[in-house]
Amino acid sequence: MTATKVTPLKPAPSPESEAPVAEGKTGARPVLQVNGVNKIYGNGTVALKGADLTVKQGEFISLLGPSGCGKSTLLRIMAGLGEVTTGTVKWWEQDYDVVGSKGRKLAFVFQNATLMPWARVRKNVRLPLDLEHAGNSEEVEKKIDDALDMVGLKGFDESYPRELSGGMQMRASIARAMVTEPNLLLMDEPFGALDEMTRNKLNDDVLKLWQDNGWTIVFVTHSVYEAVYLSSRVVVMAARPGRIVDDIKIEQPFPRSPDFRVSTEFAGYCRQVSQALERASTMGEDKKEAQS
Ligand SMILES: Nc1ncnc2c1ncn2[C@@H]1O[C@H](COP(=O)(O)OP(=O)(O)OP(=O)(O)O)[C@@H](O)[C@H]1O
Numbered sequence: 001m002t003a004t005k006v007t008p009l010k011p012a013p014s015p016e017s018e019a020p021v022a023e024g025k026t027g028a029r030p031v032l033q034v035n036g037v038n039k040i041y042g043n044g045t046v047a048l049k050g051a052d053l054t055v056k057q058g059e060f061i062s063l064l065g066p067s068g069c070g071k072s073t074l075l076r077i078m079a080g081l082g083e084v085t086t087g088t089v090k091w092w093e094q095d096y097d098v099v100g101s102k103g104r105k106l107a108f109v110f111q112n113a114t115l116m117p118w119a120r121v122r123k124n125v126r127l128p129l130d131l132e133h134a135g136n137s138e139e140v141e142k143k144i145d146d147a148l149d150m151v152g153l154k155g156f157d158e159s160y161p162r163e164l165s166g167g168m169q170m171r172a173s174i175a176r177a178m179v180t181e182p183n184l185l186l187m188d189e190p191f192g193a194l195d196e197m198t199r200n201k202l203n204d205d206v207l208k209l210w211q212d213n214g215w216t217i218v219f220v221t222h223s224v225y226e227a228v229y230l231s232s233r234v235v236v237m238a239a240r241p242g243r244i245v246d247d248i249k250i251e252q253p254f255p256r257s258p259d260f261r262v263s264t265e266f267a268g269y270c271r272q273v274s275q276a277l278e279r280a281s282t283m284g285e286d287k288k289e290a291q292s
Pocket of ligand 1: 067
């Protein structure tokens with residue numbers, strides 16, 4: 001990682017987030033409401049059974065669970081990328097149509113950076129704006145500059161993805177999400193393929209971006225440590241059928257610094273979440289239940 005500078009950030013415009021980040025405080029408004037959601041794929045797999053989850057403005061929620069428990073399915077449904085079989089989802093207390101309007105923008109960051117290999121970083125980052133036919137105005141160019149700057153990629157805009165490290169490619173992917181000035185960021189195990197040092201650094205940078213921009217984040221991970229370090233809440237899921245089985249508040253203040261990683265509080269939360277994950281991993285093997 002050669003570029004790690006994160007500059008001061010301008011707050012994203014959001015009717016509910018003019019105040020500094022709410023961190024899911026009581027009274028914060030719901031950004032996402034998942035109620036009684038069942039998802040059965042065409043082959044009969046019960047990917048989600050009775051999922052209920054409310055995500056409030058300013059929360060940082062991690063979805064954690066064994067492989068196949070429906071984390072990605074749930075995240076994609078939250079993104080409006082997948083249909084529910086039964087149940088309801090609300091965005092900002094309304095139907096999906098509200099997504100994209102001012103203060104109600106959603107962005108998705110995939111597990112792989114999914115950059116266009118033939119295009120330079122700047123072109124990759126501007127893709128969502130091109131799709132909106134935003135043009136080449138000074139304002140558009142500034143948005144791209146700001147996003148690159150915020151993720152520490154200033155000076156790399158003319159590079160091709162292959163010239164960047166894995167961590168820098170993921171930064172470009174985050175910048176591409178940021179140009180849309182999202183209020184809700186859905187991240188599907190974005191740092192799973194990175195080495196631990198890079199992952200820790202990106203964890204800190206995402207936390208800073210989350211706080212400075214007043215985002216709400218739902219983050220899929222397989223790592224107990226990552227979930228505890230980042231989150232205000234860790235939602236634990238079990239498989240066969242996919243369902244939510246635990247919801248653990250991480251009651252530690254933000255900003256979190258690397259000191260938190262070596263604190264007794266961190267160790268205590270990691271133990272608690274690991275035990276919940278262990279329980280989740282050993283339940284739900286009932287094949288009859290999985291078919292129901
Ligand atoms: N398009 C699909 N068609 C059929 N089954 C699917 C489809 N997508 C996912 N599944 C199944 O649904 C279940 C949940 O999958 P999902 O990818 O949501 O889990 P996950 O918790 O994100 O897994 P992982 O941690 O391995 O990424 C799994 O059994 C998976 O095989």
